[in-house]
Amino acid sequence: MKSLNKVELIGFVGKDPEIKTIGDSTVANFNLATSYSYKQNNETVEKTDWHKIQAWGKPAEIVEKYVKKGSRIFVEGSIHTREYEKEGEKKYITEIKMSNLIMLDNKEKAGSNNESPNNEGSNMDDLPF
Numbered sequence: 001m002k003s004l005n006k007v008e009l010i011g012f013v014g015k016d017p018e019i020k021t022i023g024d025s026t027v028a029n030f031n032l033a034t035s036y037s038y039k040q041n042n043e044t045v046e047k048t049d050w051h052k053i054q055a056w057g058k059p060a061e062i063v064e065k066y067v068k069k070g071s072r073i074f075v076e077g078s079i080h081t082r083e084y085e086k087e088g089e090k091k092y093i094t095e096i097k098m099s100n101l102i103m104l105d106n107k108e109k110a111g112s113n114n115e116s117p118n119n120e121g122s123n124m125d126d127l128p129f
Helices: 058-066
Strands: 005-012 018-022 025-040 043-056 072-086 089-101
Touching: 018 058, 025 058, 043 058, 058 089
Parallel strands: 043 089
Antiparallel strands: 005 025, 005 072, 018 025, 025 043, 072 089
């Protein structure tokens, strides 16, 4: 039986992405906040979850150029968990490996950068790579 590892999130970027070059490739790391609300004891409670997002190669270059703190974006990708050791203790981190990005900010919020690849909500399939 086949399986599926797919995530779709809409949220706000928590701070400017961190961009690194590893070998010949660019990697972008940033946090995305998603929120939901529910009723508890007749009051509305709002909950925010934070997701670690990672993009490699051309998608990372697009993130570097257009995504900033406060950007509202749609991210599509897959969940990956990796482990590392810190002070002799195994630690685990879960990240979303981004495969698609849609900028959801309108042109006014995105600023005066008229070369944004998808201010109208198009996706990375429309980008030149």
